[in-house]
Amino acid sequence: MSRTRLVLRLLPVLATLLLGALFALAVVLATTLSRRPCLGLRQRLTRRFFQVLARALRLRLEVRGTPPRGTHLWLTNHVSWLDIVGIGSLQPLSFLSKAEVATWPFAGWLTRQAGTLFIQRGAERGEALGEALTARLSQGLSLVLFPEGTTTDGSQLRTFHGRLLSPAIATGTPLQPLALSYWRDGVPDRAAAFIGDDDLVSHLRLLLQNGGTTLRIEFLPPLPSAGQPRQVLAGQCQAAIAARLGIQPVARAAARSAAAKACSCG
Numbered sequence: 362m363s364r365t366r367l368v369l370r371l372l373p374v375l376a377t378l379l380l381g382a383l384f385a386l387a388v389v390l391a392t393t394l395s396r397r398p399c400l401g402l403r404q405r406l407t408r409r410f411f412q413v414l415a416r417a418l419r420l421r422l423e424v425r426g427t428p429p430r431g432t433h434l435w436l437t438n439h440v441s442w443l444d445i446v447g448i449g450s451l452q453p454l455s456f457l458s459k460a461e462v463a464t465w466p467f468a469g470w471l472t473r474q475a476g477t478l479f480i481q482r483g484a485e486r487g488e489a490l491g492e493a494l495t496a497r498l499s500q501g502l503s504l505v506l507f508p509e510g511t512t513t514d515g516s517q518l519r520t521f522h523g524r525l526l527s528p529a530i531a532t533g534t535p536l537q538p539l540a541l542s543y544w545r546d547g548v549p550d551r552a553a554a555f556i557g558d559d560d561l562v563s564h565l566r567l568l569l570q571n572g573g574t575t576l577r578i579e580f581l582p583p584l585p586s587a588g589q590p591r592q593v594l595a596g597q598c599q600a601a602i603a604a605r606l607g608i609q610p611v612a613r614a615a616a617r618s619a620a621a622k623a624c625s626c627g
Contacts, residue, residue: 370569373417378467381410385474400502403476404453410475411449418565419573422447423544426580429537432501433583434529436598437539438606439507440515441555443568444541447576448505455497456505457525478504480525487524494528508595514554515542518603518610523595526586530594533587538598540579540605550574579605 384406391399415422420443428451435454437444445456456472460481463469478493497504508521529536543553553574555564568574581601586594603610 367566367569370419371565374414374565374569377410377414377417380413381471382467384410385471388474398476400455400476400497400500401453403474404455404502407449407455407475408451408453411446415446415450418443418446418568420446421573421575422450423575423577424451424580425577428452428580429535429583431535432498433503433535433537434498434526434586435503435505435537435539436508436521436595436602437505438515438518438541438602439509439512440541440543441512441553442561442564443543443553443555443574443576444507445505447541447578448539451578452503454503454505457494457507491525491528494525495531498528498532498534508598512554512556514551514556515549515606516551516608518599518606518608520611521595521599523591523593526591526594529586530589530591536584536586536594536598538581538584538601540577540581540602542577542579542606544575544577545571581605 388399388403388406391402414420435448437448448454449456455476455478457478457480458472460479462472462477463479465472478490478497480490481487494504506525508523508525509519510522511519513519526536528534543550545552552567552571553576555561584594584597584601599610
């Protein structure tokens, strides 16, 4: 692809980021004047931003199943940063993200204004996050969680960690499993995965050069959370998603063994 054509495809993305900045400023103004967090406004504006960004990125959505009504904790496999754009364009939602994202220039500011919750290490910080999750679910605000804690290329499914499911259990919030996969011309699109040492600029350039990609989002039957151990619920969600994607989930013991081998070789 010529440089001129690539720049022309990049311009709508840059314009959308400007729109996101305007939305974020509107949130700052609203929270300042009302002296409230305005979480509902954040979710609605964030959804609109993701809808526009999906079109700019040429991210086509293929939704199978019916999105849930009411408050749910959405759990899904994690393949790419595009997951957030696609899921976030469906309904007003908030996401959980790793703490490092909050420090990124511009993107960190946008995610904070969108109402994103950040996962930080430490028992006290983990307890504070659990309280924040419980508060949002109690207010009727749905959340999205990537329980693998990292991305894969879509051909495998890592262990689902259940430590962040306690707020859903405490509030009786149902779990909504989603199965994500990327496709191009009828075959899995592995180039859409964002893993390892991939950098965002190179990944974005490749995405635009390829003319975008198709994200298939499959809604699976919701699971009641009340009265269930959190790790049992995590395992049920992992098994359901793995079955829908037709892949074998990585068992906890196997994952630990692989991590130990990697450390011994490192």
